[in-house]
Amino acid sequence: AQSVTQPDIHITVSEGASLELRCNYSYGATPYLFWYVQSPGQGLQLLLKYFSGDTLVQGIKGFEAEFKRSQSSFNLRKPSVHWSDAAEYFCAVGVRSGNTGKLIFGQGTTLQVKP
Amino acid sequence: KAGVTQTPRYLIKTRGQQVTLSCSPISGHRSVSWYQQTPGQGLQFLFEYFSETQRNKGNFPGRFSGRQFSNSRSEMNVSTLELGDSALYLCASSLRTSGGYNEQFFGPGTRLTVL
Numbered sequence: 001a002q003s004v005t006q007p008d009i010h011i012t013v014s015e016g017a018s019l020e021l022r023c024n025y026s027y028g029a030t031p032y033l034f035w036y037v038q039s040p041g042q043g044l045q046l047l048l049k050y051f052s053g054d055t056l057v058q059g060i061k062g063f064e065a066e067f068k069r070s071q072s073s074f075n076l077r078k079p080s081v082h083w084s085d086a087a088e089y090f091c092a093v094g095v096r097s098g099n100t101g102k103l104i105f106g107q108g109t110t111l112q113v114k115p
Numbered sequence: 116k117a118g119v120t121q122t123p124r125y126l127i128k129t130r131g132q133q134v135t136l137s138c139s140p141i142s143g144h145r146s147v148s149w150y151q152q153t154p155g156q157g158l159q160f161l162f163e164y165f166s167e168t169q170r171n172k173g174n175f176p177g178r179f180s181g182r183q184f185s186n187s188r189s190e191m192n193v194s195t196l197e198l199g200d201s202a203l204y205l206c207a208s209s210l211r212t213s214g215g216y217n218e219q220f221f222g223p224g225t226r227l228t229v230l
Contacts, residue, residue: 032216043119043205044221051216090158094216101209101216102148102171105158 002027002095006106013081014114021076021109023091032094033074034103035065039087047089050074061085086113117142119208119222127228133194136225140187140208146170147189148219149181152203161204164189165211193227201229 003026013019025031032051036044048059055067065076074091088110092103120139128134140147148171149161160173164183181191187208193200203226207219 034218036221041226043223044207046218046220049218092158094219096216101146101211102160102163102173103150103158103207103219104160107157 002093002104004091004093004104004106006089006091006109008109009107010110010112012112012114015083016080019076019078019081019085019111021089021091021111023074023076023106024072025074025091025093026072027093027095031074032096033065033067034092034094035059035063035074035076036090036092036105037061037087038090038108044090047076081111081113083113083115086111119206119220121204121206121222121225123225124223125226125228127230128196129230130196130198132196133192134196134227135190135192136204136206136227138189138191138206138208138222140189140206141220144208144210144220145187146209146211146217147183147187148207148209149189149191150205150207151175152205152224153199153201158205161191196229198229200227202227 005024034049035047047063050067088108090108091106122137146165148163152158163171167183178194183189203224205224206222209217209219
C-alpha cells in the first residue's frame with residue numbers, strides 16, 4: 001500500500017541555521033512527490049514538486065528537495081531558516097488510479113524557529 | 116487569477132445535525148477533491164469529483180457525501196454529525212488532464228466544530 005512517513009514530528013532550529021525535513025514514501029510506481037506548508041489556521045501551500053527529470057528540485061521561499069529513488073526519500077532542505085518559516089510541513093505522494101488521483105500525506109513535521 | 120475559495124470558513128454544529136460545505140475551484144479547473152484534517156488522523160482523502168461525477172472515494176462512512184455542479188463548484192455534506200467529525204475540511208482543485216498527475220491547489224479550509 002502507498003504510504004508516506006515523516007519521521008520527525010517536531011523540529012526546532014535556530015534562525016539562520018540549515019534545515020532538513022525527512023520524508024520516506026512507499027509506492028510501487030514512479031512517484032509524484034510534493035512538499036506543502038501550512039501556517040496555523042490556513043490551507044496548504046505547495047512548496048515544490050517532483051514529477052520526473054532532475055532529482056534536485058527547487059521550490060519557493062528558498063526550499064529545495066532531493067529525490068532519491070534508492071532510499072525512497074524526498075527530503076526537504078533550506079540552507080538558512082527564517083523566523084517566518086515556522087509552520088507545519090507535509091510531504092505527499094500523488095497516486096493515480098486510472099483517470100483519478102489523490103494525495104497521500106505524511107503526518108507532518110512542525111518546525112519551530114528559535115530567534 | 117483567484118484561488119480556491121471555501122465557504123463558510125468556520126462552522127459550529129451539534130451532534131446529529133447535518134452540514135454542507137462549499138468549494139469553488141480555480142477558474143478552468145474541473146476536478147475538485149476533498150480532504151479531512153484532524154490532529155489524530157492527519158490529512159485524509161475524502162473524495163474526488165470530475166465532470167459532476169464522483170471518481171474516487173476514500174475510506175469514510177456513507178454519512179460523508181458530495182456533489183459537483185456543471186460550473187465545477189462542489190459541495191460536501193456530512194449527515195448525522197458526530198464529535199469526531201470536528202476537523203478542518205480542505206478542498207483542492209486541479210486541471211486533471213488525461214496524462215501524468217496534476218498538481219492540486221488547496222483552499223483555506225472550513226473549520227467544523229461539532230459540540
